[in-house]
Amino acid sequence: MAGLAQDAGVVLRLDGITKRFGALTANGDVSLDLKRGEILALLGENGAGKTTLMNILFGHYVADEGRVMVSPDGTGLSELEPGSPHAALQAGIGMVHQHFTLAENLSALDNILLGTERLAALSSSRAPARRKLEELMARSGLTVSLDARISQLSVGEKQRVEILKALYRDARVLVLDEPTAVLTPQESDTLFATLKKLADDGLGIIFISHKLAEVLASSHRVAVLRGGRKVADLPTAECDRRKLAELMVGHAIVETMRSPGSPGAPLFVLNKASAGHGRDALRDVDLTLRSGEILGIAGVSGNGQTTLARVISGLEPLTHGSMTLEGKAIGQASARAMIDNGLARIPEDRHHDGIVGAMSVSENLAIESIRKPENQRLGLLRFSAMRERARNLIKAYDIRCQSEDSPARLLSGGNIQKIVLARTLETVPKVVLAAQPSRGLDVGATSDVHKRLLAARDRGAGVILISEDLDELMRLSDRIAVIHRGHLSEADPSDTLDRGSLGLRMAGHNAEDAA
């Protein structure tokens, strides 16, 4: 059916891809073309099937129906052997996963070479490989130090290694699954500049993102999945935020607007608090959170946010200073004590700290309150009560899963976040610590999180919002403090701040310089 003219320049074609997991259709008859030099953004709600589709393309899953066609050399399309990552690599498809797949204890160079040569040949082929990589780095602007160990690299650098790995294998098609979810705004800008350059060089690029601004700024074309089906495929020039949001969720999204809060008495206070060591340590931090307010913490990641979150989560002791809740000192903190004191904690790394993937959705929803009478009697679990409550939470928080008994690891990234939100906010906490709460969430879910955080504030809770997303911070926070190298600035009312001065302070200039 497809005429020759239409095939011109097509480097990748998905043709009627359908993938089912049991009763669930993760992809339904999806067809998609990618042209040479094109940047295609793939959008869709959490659980819409984006990652699944890319996994089929790369051979991790086998489609139940449909086929993947590639044109490695820019001439005719031929069918790609399904279910073989090796074949996908051979055909010039490179993939950067949502979670990186690098060996932490090897150098960047070893990681890039791994799997391309036989191990015995590694040492001999090193010099030419290094030359090729240096050339690639110069051309694409992706710079990493090849001899550094992966464990010493920042997230952004690790991602660059992943991209280089794909380019080194002569990828003609590059797929990136939510590449900016873990990047700072500056790193994201650099990434997109690089992608533009690569596309100009003739690479076809697909990236998945929930951030509409970057989609609009950096893609040529947008494809939208909803419920596993492709519902739109159009040039980016014809889109705006509203339209994209509507296409994704099927109805208009009202962006949450903060009404002025009415902060009350100091609720949670850090006094000259220090903790942790190394780059991410906290130094001499004073923080006062009042009830009924959202206090935003702005900063480039790696400046002490993680330690701050760990302290408030009860996972890291203070080495100096004190922490009080409602005027009472919290001594030897533990996660349990924090939960029992009415602190809800939304961890930054939800896969690592948020859920137990092998356990069911309902068990994960109950895990923080497993010793509460509603979940156990005399040490025996009350399964039917747990599942009943899980079903209610699944409905209330719109968690997309097959049932409350499915293992949590099978849920999409955004839906895993909703499990954490549901179980923490459900307890009517006094203080909410939200670390990057909308990372990886779709627009609908993000606005839902925002609504829930504002609702918690309005009923008198204090919310500490740690985020790298300045829009999110400005929209939600009553006051914003900036964290830099472990020091926390005074918190200023957010209406007196603007993005420019915040950006400068995040980079380490103090308030007077910025003014």
Added chain:
Amino acid sequence: MIRFEPRGPSSVSRMLGVSIAAAVAALLLAAIPMAFAGLSVFEGYSLMVKGAFGSLFAFTEMLTRATPLILTGLAVAVAFRAKLWNIGAEGQLYAGALAAVAVGTGVISAPPYVLIPIVIVAGALAGGLVMLGPTLLKTRLGVDEVVTTLLLNFIILLFVQMMLEGPMKDPMGMGWPQSEPILDAAALPKLMDRMRIHWGLVIALVASLGVYFLLKRTVWGFEIRAVGENAAAARHAGIPVTATFIRVGLLSGALAGLAGVGEVAGLKGYLTADLSPGFGYSGIVVAMLAGLSPAGVVLAALFIASIFVGADSMSRATGVSNYLADLIVAMALLCVLVSGLFLRFKIRFVGSQTNQEAAE
């Protein structure tokens, strides 16, 4: 062409199927050395089946052999579920046996319904305490428990030998390094006349029911599973990770200790340094073969026990060495480890792309 595709959660029937397939594969592989030993495969296996199931005596012998394996298998399974790598069931078994002998050979005299529970509790406690050390070293100082539990096996065995040569040596033992005999009032009763099968089997079966119930239905079991699957998330969610490890360590050691109690107070009647032919290590195979499930442990222990008892009997009849049993058990373990692949991945065999299309 073989292709691997990750799959979703494993159903119980698939897990059972894979374990059985692994056992069968091990038996098939063992046919090769059997053939080299000049034994026809059919003859060898029929002798083994006869040796394990051929008579009431054979069958009860097999069950007697399975008794300690169920308990050490449970000890390993429950620890591994929490990712506490207890390789020391062998040492804990001896500690349990030593404690049973210490309280059961005349220090206390009481009627059986008092003395037997004392012996059982003493053995369980001793096993648990032995495992407490490595557990605390792990939780406090981060010392690798694989190393500590493994090395403790040798230390405990040497300690047992020392006791048997010294303070606990039976003066009536004609110089043999063995303990005084367990009092009749402290011995676990036999289950059948003129057979060696004893109440240890009942203890083992009750223990496996108990562990099943614990893991599945209780808060402690929930916490064990959570810690084992993702300790970071469990800690973040306020689950007492250290306490959970300590509980698991005590329980695991206690189960292995019970195996020692059964052997000494149910079967042998006195303690020697060769009480266990590696029941603690075989427990690891049993637990792995069982996929760490308590019900599976019972089945796997019966399988391994049949192999051992059957091979002994075959060896007596033919002169082929009973090392064959160790070989089969080792192969079963390998097959199970490989079969883990089948549980996590769907394996598709494809001739070529066109075949694939035709098939769909």
